[in-house]
Amino acid sequence: MVFQGSSAAISHTGKVRSNNQDSGYAGSNLFVVADGMGGHAGGDVASSLAIGRLTELDQPFRSPTEAEHAIREALADTATELIDTVASRPELAGMGTTVSALVMVDDYAVIGHIGDSRIYLYRDDTLTQITADHTFVQRLVDSGRITPEEARYHPRRSVLMRVLGDMDPDPEVDSFIMPTQDGDRWLLCSDGLSGVVDDDHTAKTLALGMPPARTADALLKQALDGGAPDNVTVVLVDVGGQHPVFIGTPTIVGSASNPRGVVVPAARTGRAGWLHHARQVANEPTHFEPAAEFLEELIEEDRRRARRRRLGWLAALIIVLVGLGLGLYGGYTWTQSRYYVGTDDDSVVIYRGIQQSIGPLSLSTVYEDTDVTLDELSEFDRQTVETTISASSLADAQRIVDRLRPAEEVSG
Template identity: 55%
Template sequence: MATVSNSAAVSHVGKIRSNNQDSGYSGRHLFVVADGMGGHAGGDVASAIATKRIVEADQDYRSPQDAEFALQAALIAANSQLAETVFEHPELTGMGTTVSALIVLEDEVAIAHIGDSRIYLLREGVLSQITIDHTFVQRLVDSGRITEQEAMVHPRRSVLMRVLGDVEASPEIDTSILATFSGDRWLICSDGLSGVVSNVGIAAALKSDLDAQAVADRLVKESLDGGAPDNVTIVVVDIGTGAERVDLPTVVGSASAPLAFGEEPGRSRALRMSSLRLHPVRETHFEPDSQDYLSELIEEDNRRARRRKITWLVGIILLVLAIVGAAVLGYRWTQTRYFVGVEGSTVAIYQGIQQDLGPISLSSLYEDTNLEVSELRVFDRQQVEQTISASSLTDALLIVERLHDASVQ
């Protein structure tokens, strides 16, 4: 029977943001990453509220189906709690959070997911992304409008289409039940990791012989080395066999601190909102039923069509220029060569090479020497009739001079 043999949770503010809006949890059965949105006004609050509520689902279950239902119910309850918080504290309007969570129950895992945090699985050295991002650009990728590479730099890559927050009473949550085996390594992370470190880099870290804590620390470092423009939260879960571990639950990120927001004694809203970032950061935001979605798809198609036409046109122009350039250079080279041959009944010097390119001759008469072919020795006459190559004009003149001297003798 497979069990959780090792796990770790790490969260880092990153190099640019002024506060940590992520939360993470590594428990007995339950593992969660939540990435808050809404800026300094509420992202940290949203992820903390959601995580604290979802943590209540870290219990024993009779079946994976029970665990799946409990996890989904916990996310819905967290969504309601966020809506109530916004109602009581209007200054937090617009806050929300992504959530990616899994419960390990013997040989199976129950998964619940909303937003763009991710769950990965490393099995037998192969990394798989288990969850699908609920983002605007992912819809464009799924519909074939853009490629994965284009999605990485798309101007609306930070737009979320589904989150927990104060907008929808019953948000659509992806849930599933998957088998897990001894040797599996699960990774839950915020986009602070997946948006900076490539899948190749993530796989390399997960495939190492390091324990869960060391792997999580390594991935955080790689994100920091890549600039870490966003908060980074990572939960690593190793599946093994034998007795379950007895580690204490670990809470990281904003959920690890006392929840504090709104007008409170000793902490005014003005003070809470006054923190400034040292550098501009692209904020994640939520557009549940974006009215611009269809027009954006059409415009994206038009942009791709224009890019394809421009790319083809530029490619054709470059190819033509390359062919013309090669032809010009090749022709110029042929005109540096000479050969001695026959012009009518006399010996002549030709510029170029003894070949034609279709209807185009690559040689021309340079000089008629007035030396009669009939006056040449038999051997020299045969050579001239077959043409004698010369590396330069000087060489050609020397050949004619030798033929002339031999004919006189």
């Protein structure tokens, strides 16, 4: 059955790069985002090849299981094609691409995914990330070593652990089948969007209910307003819904829309694996190193960063504790410069400190137990001294005691 719904695809170079290595596709049943990497032209070629191979899947399938098998075969064939292309054009060595693909079969969404492009589902006012990023920092999140928020700003957040590349003819691909329903909004995007626009703002935009093309435009604008350091590609798919169904010429965006326009640079020397730095400064070659050694280097770097972070927190805690201690000491010192007149069981007493306590700790002590007894005082003076009398200094406290003495004792 042909998919019943509407879709849109859009791709932009962004504000930093001068070429677009992303590719996107929105057809009748197939929807794809591919984010290429590998130098100025390698990424263009890789994502274009992926789209070109996957377009064969834009057809009705008899079952979701058949479509899932077809996706896995198509992605394996794409990896083989990348290897064959590099064999004939060694100047493209090291190229690779992410792929996030969605095939609609009856009331099911069939998903194939590798890399760090993403597929989201917006349903019942809730945005859910359906695919898992195949990145170094996602492994750190999964192992509990960093939080998702820390991963968002981690300096190695774009280092890919799995990708369609020119070194692995049997890539490890995630594929699964999910039920879908009228009103669902499926969002496929490169990390040029997800790395700049957070999920809350994406959800608010999807909640507006605008047609797919306008929604995609709004998401792209948010990425551009956020600086768009990378290419941005958005494919939006509405299941059923209020917007007109459009089934016709597929929409192809990004480098796949003009594959013959790709300019291949001069050959690079050296050979390396596919554990890639996926995002570099515009037009700089993607960084490659042998997988095992590079992974160990990244892990050790993360350990050093974690140690520095712990030392930073410890230093901050020490500073706070020292400041708190100095503050408490200063406050206590001030209290010991104060005096007041009160009573004990049967006599007038001069106290040093203030009339408060911190838990079990009293902030006053007996400075002098005078020879003036409570029995010698008038009823008014006795009540006054029992409620305590504040003094501005020790001399003032002693003057207060002298005023409380009986007249004959003072004259004597």
